[in-house]
Amino acid sequence: MTQTVAHESNESEEAFAERARTFLRAHAAPRAAEERFVWGKGSDAPTMFEKLDRAAELRALAEAKEWRATKFDAGFAWIMGPPALGGAGLDRRYQDIWDRLEATYDVPSGSYFGIGLGMVAPTILAHAREEVAADLLPKLQRADLVACQLFSEPGAGSDLASLQMRAERDGDEWVLNGQKVWTSGAHYSDIGEVIARSDPDKPKHRGLTGFIVDMHAPGVDVRPLRQMTGGSNFNEVFFTDVRVPDRWRLGDVNDGWRVALTTLMNERASIGGGGVGGGGSGMVRLIEMARHFGVADDRLVRQELARVHIEDQVRHWTSARAMASLSAGRTPGPELSIGKLGLIRTIQATCDLVAHILGPRMVVDTGEWGTFNWSGYVLGAPAMRIAGGSDETLRNIVGERVLGLPKEPGIDTTSPYRDLKVGTQAR
Structure with missing residues (x-):
């Protein structure tokens, strides 16, 4: 991996913008001015999820990874990242400047990295061991690695804490068994963030543990799911005796719900x-x-x-x-x-x-x-x-x-109406 170009964190916005323009002129073509929309001309396919065959998808991914690596090596891919991990150490103003300038050039889409950089990377930064974060985060930011999120299961979607995928300790490793579903990008991802049940005897929110898993490890089986749109943007993933080193654990044992919340909050911000x-x-x-x-x-x-x-x-x-x-x-x-x-x-x-x-x-x-x-x-x-x-x-x-409203009654809470008899009225 090429070392990121370092710059002073006190660089002026004008100097940063000029450096960004120089880089973009040297590595990309200006985007053609957007023509006024005319009904009947151009594309008429405003799909929610783009339908790409796998070969075309992999070609587009390769182009996106090459552009991401080029940006990273010049110090423009992780503008707000900590310098100790390969980031530029600049604030949001500089990111906004870059985003505006890059949008005027014809460059590959970064959508393949949205989950890895917007959801998984912040979780690694917050909960992974220091040496693991130092290893994985620069690779994610440079697109040497692509990450996916493995949360939902056939019986645990919105009620994520009901998940049943098992993680059993075996010395310095964990053995994962179970199924995840609706996983975007699993078929081209290198690593994934997974939450599994590590202690079935604890209350459901307290018996979970988070891990980073190698998506190419033996026992990981990724299968595409056909959507009613006709595309296959999502996958189901089966884990059979998949071994994960304990050093790739996220947070403490049985504290996976805290890890999951970090990811979910970043996910909702991204979406x-x-x-x-x-x-x-x-x-x-x-x-x-x-x-x-x-x-x-x-x-x-x-x-x-x-x-x-x-x-x-x-x-x-x-x-x-x-x-x-x-x-x-x-x-x-x-x-x-x-x-x-x-x-x-x-x-x-x-x-x-x-x-x-x-x-x-x-x-x-x-x-x-x-x-x-x-x-x-x-x-x-x-x-x-x-x-x-x-x-x-x-x-x-x-x-x-x-808003601070009372908690919604459910199977895990006490309903204020639990003693109400059928045919009676609440007073």
Whole structure:
């Protein structure tokens, strides 16, 4: 691995920007100016999850890894990272400068690294042994390694603490057995963060332990899951006597719930930053759809267009406030669930609007531009209502941990109505 170029942490914003421009001019081509959106021209495939065959996906991943490594070696991949681990040691202002400048150049997508860098890496930094973090984090940031998140199981999704995958201690190793499901990117990942049940006799939240696992280890079996969109962005992963060294444990034994919460809070921050969809044009595309089909003056359609815009703006401002809090050094908290819920409201408003305008055109492929391909977006929306915590779970988190409302009665809590007889009324 090439050593990252070090720079003074007191570098001025102007000097940093000029250095970034020089690097980008030398390594990438400027992005062509975005043409004004015109209905009927360009791509009409605003899918929620892009459908790529595995060969094309691997080619795109290789290009993304090469670009990430080039950035890392020049000091632009981990701008806010600690210098001791290969980061540039700069603050959010410099990251924002880089993001704005990089967006003006035609470079590979970094979406393959979103889970590893946005969710797994912060958890490693917070909970892994110092020597393990020093080894793995620079490799993740340089894209020498790609990481996935292995949490959900067939019987444990929103109620993650009900997971049943076992981790049994064997000397200086742990032996993992069980199944995980809905794992994005598992088929091209090198390592994964996994939570397993290490003590079945403890209450469910207290008998879990977190680990980093080698996705190429013997006994790890990754199988693609076909979605109703037609793609296979997710996987199920089976573990059969998979051995993990104890030094790759995250946090203390049986304290895996704390580890999981670190990941989940970062996950909701990452997901909540999404947008309306429908391509870079967003609202313009939706407005032009209404005009094309002659309903732009329909009062209900105009109301639904306004709803999409309002939901997206509120989500954007909420996420910006949360990101500012993180930039100030605060730990991600339950309030980040609001950003993810805001994204879902925006997506649902978009689906409602598109279904209203297109009607049967969205479910019957007549070849008409801008119609049937919206079905991929609508069919992908339910997955987003589950990813990062279901809507119901996140509402409970916001109600209980942000607003301070009483805990939702459940199988693990005492209901205030437990003594209420059938046919009686509460007084």
